Amino acid sequence: MQRRTSLQAGAALAATCAAPGFTQAQTTLLTPDALRSDLALLRRALEALHPGLHRYNSPTQMAARFDVLDARFRQPQTLAQAYLDLSALLASIRCGHTYLNFYNQPKPTQQALFAGRNILPLRFAWIGGEMVVTDGLAHAADIPRGSVIERLNGQRASALLAQLTPLVRVDGNNNVMQPGLLSADGADEYETFDVFQGLLRPDQSVHRVVVRTPSGQRRTLELPAMNLAERQALRKADQARIKDAATPVGWTFGINAQGVGTLSMPGWAVYNTRWDWKGWLDGVFTQLASEKARGLIIDLRGNEGGLDCGDEILARLIDQPIDVQAPRRLVRFREVPADLVPYLSTWDKSFRTLGKDAEPEPPTAGREGFLHLKRESDTSDRIEPKGPRFAGRTAVLVDAANHSATFRFNGIVRRNRLAPLIGEPTGGNQRGINGGAFFFMTLPATQIEADIPLIGYFAQGNPPDAGFAPDVLATRSAADLAAGADRAMQAALRHVVS
Template sequence: MNRRQLIAALAASAFLPGSAAAAPPTPEALATDIALLRRALALHCGLHRYNTPAQMNARIEALSRDFAAAADTAQRYLILSRFLATIRDGHSYANFFNQRRSVAAELFDRPTRVPFHFRWLDRRMVVTAYGRDQLPPGTIVERLNGTPDRDILSRLLPYTRTDGHNEGKRVSLLELRGTESIETFDVFHGLVFGPPPESRHRIEAVTPDGRRFTVELPVISLAQRRAQMVVQEDGDGPIWTWTVRPDGIAVLDMPSWALYNSKWDWEPWLRARLDTLPSLAGLIIDLRGNEGGNDCGAPILARLIATKLTRDAGERRVRFRTTPKDLDPYLDTWDDSFRTLGVDAADLGNGFFRLPPVAGVDWIDPVAPRIVRPVAALVGPVNSSATFQFAHLAKRSRAIRLFGEETGGNLQGTIGGGFFFVRLPASGLEFDLPLIGYDPSGPRRDGGVRPDVAIRTTAADIAAGHDPTMDAAARWISSG
């Protein structure tokens, strides 16, 4: 589940109208917000997975002081975001899409956006698109408004979310790929660095052929950024594509699995195309820009496996039987059954309750007719929710070979499955609180799923229009 899912799942309450407060909130009122946050976090399964209770208590105390002393909503949003990032849970953050309209307008619609898309490659800002003639793909932006690109990245990373110490996810969030209607880089760069002089960015760059130059380009608006999106998931038609290359390899491009707000019946569409796979050389599934959403990977795996495939995500745990009644008014959600998640759960002690196993959630059964063709999946650090789980399963199944970079998510466990959207009344801010912890047994590496074949994209690849990950996957299928 990801941020795009949340706007779909709670459409009636996301972007609620009204202002955060008619007058600036008092320090005493803001202190009650943090007291509410502390109580809500007691429901969080992973609060002490990467932090000791003493460390978290100290951080909440510091948050309370800093939050009350902050000058405005923007400062409070940054302070809250930086605190939530220390939990090291990729679903716990002050969700852009669940803020009230007035807060969202104040924080996210600022005249600060850079007019191009880019990736971070070896901690360098590499232009990928929309750079006009001045910034062709592969150009490295060495300084933006006088600040070195590496320093920009270092200053923004503490505000971004990840699972555990998987830093690749944080870096990927600070790229501009055109997959989000509100981009993480736009938000935090705008709030931390502010608008550039005269609404023009001063860019010191080096072109792919080594020429250094300086150019000034105007900022773009939120509407202009959205016009550059490569994923438009709110329609009713397919957002995936299935193409067959001249070499007989099918490419399934899946830029998003967040289909909760779409009337598109994706399962028959996918099934019909998988049915054609036995007559083709193989399949490449491109997931590199896909954070997650629906469990769209399970029907693919079901056609490739011969026996039951357990998810190996470990026990599903919660931290409560029922939510406190006096806390409920501040816990927004789209499914009130979440408030009683632990009623029938087994008491594990230490405040944890184990949920019973569920078919389709804890394992995948094979579906006939089985497809026996080479299948590759292209993965990377963006994959941190449902796509992380898919990558983990795909690698364990040995039915799919992974190409690319280490995924987001974390093998030590993730948290999701259900959410509360915690509304802090004095400040008007919201943060997402995931409810179900997935706790695998035994020691696990603190990181994502590593691909079977690691591929790194370079600035030279971008300049030349090469896709080395796609090329490597195609060579593997063709060689078989």
């Protein structure tokens, strides 16, 4: 789930680096005063507002991390170095919604950090620790799908993955999410790999790669780098070719000759669309009924979440209401401290007093100082049946991207035995995540933005610090990509027609 929220500018950049271009961002130094004042402001905001700051780290551990970075910031740093350092700090919180959101950076900061000609002209996925090509672009177009990049610019691909992973957001200790985010598959306008690899190697105008093709041949190639505009133009062209005019968010549906419907939903970020997505889903289930479909495959691979669109699907898979166990919703503040307000932007000003009427949470281990957000039902949410029930066999395809609303959906499906989860282990965390309401904080001296979630969702009991393991494990491989095979889809088809 990506949030593309317009941000109000904070104070101006330090005089020595006002609105820097890409080259300046790699060379012009920010002063220690600028860096340390921004870090102190970010620390204050996180300690006052973030509900998950100490979910996976003790106060002592987080204080030590702030202190280490403060010591580093006693020396001048470039904007690019500061962005990398702050990304690592936020990633250490282990919250999948706390990061320097590429989409929410002020325009000058985006231009300064992301506009270099240093992007690897490949689409690829990290599979079993290997960098597997899914599509070659531009001068790399002749690299076969399913090839493995063994070395990039002299560095083993496995070492590069290890170098980048500490910069990437994750929920708790469920580390499957990070390789997925570091895959560059053309799904996002800003690829996480492009951003961090580009900041680490800003002048890499030509990429030297050692490739092992599906036939076992090794080749050494020099690939001219792309820039962000070129990468995004290719993505836009791909979307234009495949986009159904009736589904502006990329959802597709069809029923094959075996009578199996496949509903593909690459994202649930439908906040800002006027499209009647609920009506479209009604049409899907009407078609399933009218054509007497025997099975339904719901493909959620690559879908981080967004709105709880899955509730509309669940309502069609049940004939009795189901109660969804609700996590406790906890916040750290009654009202945002006045000195932080000028640096915080959001879509709902009521978030500034989010905890105004909240009740103190009993001080159990790890939950000291929290406030409990009450609502009509604090033990469960209820999903009511809707329309004619789809009574055929159903399967849900899952992967590491599922960490927010899709993670919740997967949990409801599993607990109510509505369908098997097929594919790869999910992202998210059974202990709960942070989200629901957000502030977007623009640090005044560096003009770097950070997303700060405001509501902590804490699961009842003591669930594992993990996502969901699929009921049927169907992992991808380089050989599968080379052959055009989809093991998860094949497993789902076997289930729904058996």
